[in-house]
């Protein structure tokens with residue numbers, strides 16, 4: 001059966017209609033061109049002038065983490081510790097025997113009372129018997145009560161605040177997820193992404209809530225073979241250590257193995273923490289906390305071992321870097337391991353705190369850049385405090401990266417929601433920060449469509465509205481190229497098509 005979308009306003013096109021056959025676009029033409037090609041049994045959808053874009057590509061997020069986040073106590077709108085306490089108590093009363101109280105998403109910078117993280121004592125006052133874990137919005141800091149610390153054998157933590165790799169130690173103590181729970185999280189994450197018009201993601205899932213890669217990998221493979229995924233997932237593969245990565249490669253997995261619903265993407269290294277939690281690795285102490293320079297999770301040598309092993313299997317490496325010391329170390333680990341012109345697309349995820357000399361090296365090496373303009377929603381207010389005016393000025397250089405490297409946009413969900421429209425808006429407005437690095441509206445849209453496709457080596461089949469491309473489309477009520485930039489987030493996703501099917505409808 002065919003589907004004809006007529007009376008559409010199509011991004012970057014003078015045409016007004018799209019004919020879909022099965023999962024692909026057959027024709028982009030005028031209404032009459034398309035209507036001529038259909039029979040009575042085909043479907044005609046009149047879009048009444050609505051704006052059609054390629055489905056959004058969120059090039060870095062955590063799909064399982066997003067689904068999990070949507071299932072636990074959500075604290076993104078939490079305004080104070082008192083408010084947090086109420087929300088935790090409300091969930092506590094619904095828990096069954098053996099369950100943990102798990103919450104996520106607070107940001108103490110937005111609290112109206114003391115701007116502090118919850119501590120062990122605060123959480124013990126909520127319960128001493130039920131283990132409680134509260135993760136900060138960035139995912140790099142977790143507060144635990146005494147019971148949770150005991151079960152994780154982390155009793156040495158005085159204030160109950162656990163950071164970086166130690167968070168994985170707590171995760172290991174959580175009740176094990178089984179396949180059906182994982183499927184539930186994946187499907188919740190997919191539904192959320194579709195509602196924001198997202199049809200393809202680069203997603204880092206192996207260690208989000210599981211101890212190792214096997215269960216998430218097998219579950220994604222199964223769902224993709226059964227065609228039960230309304231989202232294309234390009235897996236950014238994170239491992240506990242090099243031995244585990246070797247085991248994965250020995251099993252025959254490497255970059256590009258899979259299908260267009262689930263495919264193995266690059267090796268992912270989480271090298272430092274976050275700016276919000278002051279755990280991002282900085283070359284100089286934090287401007288607003290002179291006693292700390294953040295945390296590095298790997299030595300340069302450890303990273304080199306990973307990168308060289310990935311290179312042997314033609315697998316790109318992408319490294320999470322927020323602070324400039326993390327970028328220094330990653331550039332050192334990449335030295336000699338990135339081939340001329342960077343054909344494998346080795347890259348840097350986040351690209352936040354950067355010095356000019358590092359930007360020059362990133363451009364010279366043609367490193368792939370995965371940025372999240374949506375971070376400016378919260379970071380614009382704190383970056384100067386954290387790193388000082390001089391370093392803030394060369395940070396978040398989105399336009400420079402966009403114009404000189406392969407750069408794509410994303411949300412890092414569940415750090416932020418996969419709200420591509422807000423991301424597009426902030427790539428333009430930058431929330432008032434250093435306007436010289438603003439993208440044009442077309443660049444901002446492309447950073448969420450064709451550039452994302454390019455980043456994932458899928459530019460021949462997604463990211464564009466053209467014949468033979470997958471019918472992955474998003475329909476908006478507003479032509480966002482024609483409104484003031486600060487109104488883009490008000491546009492509504494009316495429909496999302498993925499593989500020719502309607503997967504979201506308002």
Ligand SMILES: [Zn+2]
Pocket residue numbers: 060061062204412
């Ligand atoms: Zn991430």
